[in-house]
Amino acid sequence: MLLALLLCYSGFTALCLSMDRHHAELLGHKPTAGRRKLLKLAGWSLLAVSPWVLVSRIGWGLGLVEWFAVLMLSALLLVLLLPYRPRLVLALAGLSLLASPVAVLAQS
Numbered sequence: 001m002l003l004a005l006l007l008c009y010s011g012f013t014a015l016c017l018s019m020d021r022h023h024a025e026l027l028g029h030k031p032t033a034g035r036r037k038l039l040k041l042a043g044w045s046l047l048a049v050s051p052w053v054l055v056s057r058i059g060w061g062l063g064l065v066e067w068f069a070v071l072m073l074s075a076l077l078l079v080l081l082l083p084y085r086p087r088l089v090l091a092l093a094g095l096s097l098l099a100s101p102v103a104v105l106a107q108s
Contacts, residue, residue: 001066003103004053006096008074011046013093014039016078026086047071057107 016022018039023031031039050070055063081089 001054001070003100003107004050004067004070005074006100006103007046007050007053008070009077010093010096010100011043011050012075012078013089014043014046016043016082016089018043022082026090053107 017026018031018036020030020036023029023036023039051064051067054067054070057063058066077092078089081092
């Protein structure tokens, strides 16, 4: 479940950064069109991979239920951190991408 949480949080953060307002708030400048497309592709790809982690481990029934819980938790974390601790959003996204390979090894 940790790997799915890390992937969902990173995916939502990438989608958040693909928006002009959030990108400017977090990084200080608006994204270019190419960067915006790349961030959207990365965000949707991470979100698309995340259910596979849970479904392959515990099956479709409980895997999808757990995936929706992880989606809500990661989105809630991002929504609560963005207005109050915007720099922490980027730090957690970077840490989650770095911790994902460790979570893969711990899962197997």
